Amino acid sequence: MTPETILVQSLGGLARAGVLFMLAAGLTLVFGALRVINFAHGSLYMVGAFVGATIVLRTSGNFWLALIAAPLVVALLGGLIEVSVLRRIYRREHLIQLLATYSLVLIVGDLVRLIWGAQYLSISVPNIFAESVQVAGQPLPLYNLVIITFACVTAVALWALFYRTGLGRDIRGAVSDPEMLGLVGVNVPALFTAVFMIGAFVAGLAGVIIAPSTSVGLGIDVETVVEAFAVTVIGGLGSFVGALIGAVIIGQVEAFGIMWVPRAALAFVFLAMAIVLGLRPYGLFGEPER
Amino acid sequence: MRTALRSQTTATPRSRIVLSAVAALIALALPLLLQESELLLVVEMLVLALWAVSYNLLLGYTGLVSFGHAAYYGVGAYTVALLWSKYGISPLIGLVASAAVTAIISFFTGLFCLRSVRLYFALLTLAVSQVMFTIVFEWYDFTGGDNGIHGIELPGFLSSAPNLYFFVLVVSVVCMLIIKAIVNSPFGGALLCIRENRQRAAFIGIDVKRYELIAFIISSTFSGIAGGLYAFYDRQVFAGLLNWTKSAEPVLVSLIGGMYSFFGPAVGAALFIFLNAFLTRYTTYSALALGALLLMLALVFPGGLAELASLARARLLRRGQHELETDETAAAQPTASERKP
Amino acid sequence: MNSEHRRPLATIAVVAVGILILGSLLSACQSSAPSSQSAGASKQGGETVKLGMATDLSGSAALLGVAGVNGVTLAVEDLNAAGGVLGKKIELIVRNTEGRPEAGTREVRDLIQREKVAALMGPVSSAVGLAESAVAKENKVPIFLHTSNTERLTVDLGHPYVFSVVPNTGIEGRAQAIDMAKLPYKTYYIIGPDYEFGHLQANAFKEKMKELRPDVQFVGEQWPKLGETNYQSFITAILAAKPEAVYSNLWGGDLVGFTKQAKGYGFFEKTFFTALYDVEVLSTLGSDTPNGVRGFSRAPFYAIDNPKIGPWVQKYRNRFGIYPSDWPIMAYDAVNLWAAGVKKANTFEADAVVKALEGYKFDSLRGPLNIRAADHQGDVASYMGEVGSTDKYPFPIYKSVRAVAGDKAWMPEGDIAKLRANPRQ
Structure with a gap:
């Protein structure tokens, strides 16, 4: 294997990592603050992709509008879900929460089919990103770099939100001690709604970002959420840095794994998860459960 | 089965005997009352009921959540199918073998997964089961790949639907009664103790990890038998039987029926199969309707049908000027706040 | 315990969920109407014969499933407009397997034993196809494959009651x-x-x-x-x-x-x-x-060299507003192959239909097809x-x-x- 191959292969893996990170960040944020495993995270991502693609197709190619509007729509949907469903079951067991979010997967999946039909959608990469760039003498899609950049921007923005704003301080407070937060006068229900909407927004953003490089169809909700879930677990549930590192690991494992053992492609994610959890039972950056 | 639940929650032994007799009579009469397709739906219910009850030994009685129990169900089904297709061994022997094979496999996977606790244990079971799924899915030469093995031939006496029904009925009921005996034994008591408080259990001298491993193996073994019965029912096995989407089924039906009641998961299984079959007849959007029902359950009756039943019973008793007695179910069921981590 | 269940919010939730269920059922009736109701003619009081189709209408293969249902629907409408088959109007029953083989088994068994369908149209996924074919074989009801195409269906696990008009793998x-x-x-x-x-x-x-x-x-x-x-x-x-x-x-x-x-x-x-x-x-x-x-x-309409296809494409566009993909063409052929078998045998009885179709020269949308007796596979291009x-x-x-x-x-x-x-x- 030549150094060029390794470079190209790892860049492909990094683009995948970008998308996985954007999904895992939302999952881990919601788990960290709300202690809810949101199975329906993939559904939010799917809605983002469908809404985004529809906007682009209806406005004859306005990707930027989609990039703003679709995540907002998803955030609103997230807010609705938080207020009408999750808020009522925070005090329940994890399993009941899982049952609720699982039922949301079924509901949203069929609603998307009801609204958009079975037809898959496809939008083109925006013109300015449609070029290829030369890396090590090989053309690479410029859009991959765009995805990586967007993931980095998202990471920085979330970091700034957590560590440079009052809202972020409250969220961190919620992660470490939600009861304390109520005592010091923070409106905890509103905070939780905000957190869930931020998670939904990022999921919707990931959906729009991924849309130009793939087909938007039924089934992408479950397909992707399992991998994002694995990333979150490997990094450690609730850990933001963990989601970042986990995404990079999974991206690279997939990229190089298929070169050596193509037939095991299905298992890479779970093998990585089993190995990491076998070595570190709480994930790389996770903490023992309270 | 519904009568079985009631018999369990009703206190007096005489009514329990009467209700068991009624249940047995109904079970015997079913082949006369139902069409073949409906009878086979009942067979499907029995298979899932056994799987759910054995799963609930972990979930409801030990407090261990497994997200990968389809692996053992699938291995059980494949054991029957592979022994038949590769070595011409009768599925009856295959069914016994499926218990042995899943017991051995679950010993090792259990040992590995139990290194983690609680949520991370659940995730580890998921990861391990997906690796097993991939092996079955990809190993075309041995397992037939994703589409699996078809046309399993059953012994002659099982070729008619009523006979198959009675066979599955006997095997699943006997297995459930064995699990019930385990639950009621001192071993079961120790499991409940672990569920309530692992530290306290360790303090009073229970070897927690060891008990959890044994519970895991027992649960997986009976799941394997349920999988073996599935191979009898469908006469085909396919990789999807091991996939995580399948793993969701025992969790769902345990929650539907109520995980703190012994037969709750069995009732949940019957309802789940019925709903699936029923909704599909009337709509091609059955997932939407099923999702809405599950959501309602999660929001309003988190204790499942068992909670519903005990509520209704409490109201009936009050109306009949009886004292409200705490039954087995209610006693075994901690309140929501206690369960909050 | 009880007070928790009497909160107004809980009531609202129940009502909301109830509306959701109602909505889903209504929408389902609405959307399945063209496929299952309008094609049927049972309400006219005339004698009908039922045709069953349990196919994959959810998940990533849903598009093929929907397209197949379109083709079958159009075929049934055309046959009914021409007076039905052997004087009986056809009633189509469509079920969604969601791509799960176990659902294929269950639905096809229900279609055969409770709905008493005369024949079955195949699904999309080959895993579901294998499951449905096994039930069809056991109950001696012909199944016509138009999309699922693993060679195992007609060859390794082939049986007298399975027919295929799709190029197999x-x-x-x-x-x-x-x-x-x-x-x-x-x-x-x-x-x-x-x-x-x-x-x-x-x-x-x-x-x-x-x-x-x-x-x-x-x-x-x-x-x-x-x-x-x-x-x-x-x-x-x-x-x-x-x-x-x-x-x-x-x-x-x-x-x-x-x-x-x-x-x-x-x-x-x-x-x-x-x-x-x-x-x-x-x-x-x-x-x-x-x-x-x-x-x-498998069947790009513009590439097919057969005079029948042009007017058919026009009819399909008028009916569904889109150009046909491969799938409705093959599904349309599947229904008509069954109808041709019934007409030739002059009965709906499965064994007679099977016999009539072995070695049959079928005039399909894709031109003449020869249904080989050995594996019931059409010699599709x-x-x-x-x-x-x-x-x-x-x-x-x-x-x-x-x-x-x-x-x-x-x-x-x-x-x-x-x-x-x-x-x-």
Whole structure:
């Protein structure tokens, strides 16, 4: 294997990592603050992709509008879900929460089919990103770099939100001690709604970002959420840095794994998860459960 | 089965005997009352009921959540199918073998997964089961790949639907009664103790990890038998039987029926199969309707049908000027706040 | 305990969920109406005969399922408009298996035993197809396959009651090898979806290619999972192996994703590529279609050389507002094959219909088909050509269309008996 191959292969893996990170960040944020495993995270991502693609197709190619509007729509949907469903079951067991979010997967999946039909959608990469760039003498899609950049921007923005704003301080407070937060006068229900909407927004953003490089169809909700879930677990549930590192690991494992053992492609994610959890039972950056 | 639940929650032994007799009579009469397709739906219910009850030994009685129990169900089904297709061994022997094979496999996977606790244990079971799924899915030469093995031939006496029904009925009921005996034994008591408080259990001298491993193996073994019965029912096995989407089924039906009641998961299984079959007849959007029902359950009756039943019973008793007695179910069921981590 | 269940919010939740259920049921009635109700004629009081179809209407294969239901619906409407079959109007019952084999088993059994359907139309996924075929065999009801196409359905696990009007994996793979053997390429790479269809179809291609061109080498294989959205690493892995040609049986949304991602790597300039570019994929890709890429498919309407197809396409467009893809054409043929069998046998009785159809010369939308007695497979053609844009249609089509006849590519009769005795599994 030549150094060029390794470079190209790892860049492909990094683009995948970008998308996985954007999904895992939302999952881990919601788990960290709300202690809810949101199975329906993939559904939010799917809605983002469908809404985004529809906007682009209806406005004859306005990707930027989609990039703003679709995540907002998803955030609103997230807010609705938080207020009408999750808020009522925070005090329940994890399993009941899982049952609720699982039922949301079924509901949203069929609603998307009801609204958009079975037809898959496809939008083109925006013109300015449609070029290829030369890396090590090989053309690479410029859009991959765009995805990586967007993931980095998202990471920085979330970091700034957590560590440079009052809202972020409250969220961190919620992660470490939600009861304390109520005592010091923070409106905890509103905070939780905000957190869930931020998670939904990022999921919707990931959906729009991924849309130009793939087909938007039924089934992408479950397909992707399992991998994002694995990333979150490997990094450690609730850990933001963990989601970042986990995404990079999974991206690279997939990229190089298929070169050596193509037939095991299905298992890479779970093998990585089993190995990491076998070595570190709480994930790389996770903490023992309270 | 519904009568079985009631018999369990009703206190007096005489009514329990009467209700068991009624249940047995109904079970015997079913082949006369139902069409073949409906009878086979009942067979499907029995298979899932056994799987759910054995799963609930972990979930409801030990407090261990497994997200990968389809692996053992699938291995059980494949054991029957592979022994038949590769070595011409009768599925009856295959069914016994499926218990042995899943017991051995679950010993090792259990040992590995139990290194983690609680949520991370659940995730580890998921990861391990997906690796097993991939092996079955990809190993075309041995397992037939994703589409699996078809046309399993059953012994002659099982070729008619009523006979198959009675066979599955006997095997699943006997297995459930064995699990019930385990639950009621001192071993079961120790499991409940672990569920309530692992530290306290360790303090009073229970070897927690060891008990959890044994519970895991027992649960997986009976799941394997349920999988073996599935191979009898469908006469085909396919990789999807091991996939995580399948793993969701025992969790769902345990929650539907109520995980703190012994037969709750069995009732949940019957309802789940019925709903699936029923909704599909009337709509091609059955997932939407099923999702809405599950959501309602999660929001309003988190204790499942068992909670519903005990509520209704409490109201009936009050109306009949009886004292409200705490039954087995209610006693075994901690309140929501206690369960909050 | 009780107070918790009497809160007003809980009541609201129950009501909301109830509305949701009601809404879903209503919408379902609405959406399934054209398929299950209008085609039926039971309300007229005349005698009817039922036709069952349990197919995959959810998940990534849903588009093919819906298209198949369209084709079947149109066929039933046409037959009913012409007075039905043997004087009986046809009533179509459609069920959704969601791609789960166990649902296929259950639904088909219900259709046969409770609804008493006279015949079944097949599903999309071959796993569901195998499950349904087994129930059909057991209950002696004919099933007509139009989309699911693993060769195991008609060959290894074939039985008297299964018929196929879709090129099976063997026919399709071998037909592509016959056409591609003329090309100069010596090194091939294979990429296909990781399930039975992908593997069997690629194997048939490889075997035929090795037979026709012993000098061809297969330098690697990749098997992304069905429904994969990320092909980056697969693409770079293929390019690193520097094959002259890449043979692929990726299809649908997967192929759309692969094509879009591969473009940025200059993939189509670096290697020759062929895959299942059907009408559906090409209209979705639109301007993202790589010019000159080699496509193959099962029934591209514009490539079919048969006078019947033109008016039919017009009728389909009037009925559904879109151009037909491959799937409704084959599904339409499936219903009409059954109807032809019934008319020839002059009864709905399964064994007589089966007998009537063995060796039957069927006048299909794709031209005359011969239903071989040995495996009940129609000698359906496979189509291929280089993709380019056109003024005639709002999507790219095959230029220089070629077709390989089914009887050139199907499994020799002698091999069928061997595989039935010793099935692949």
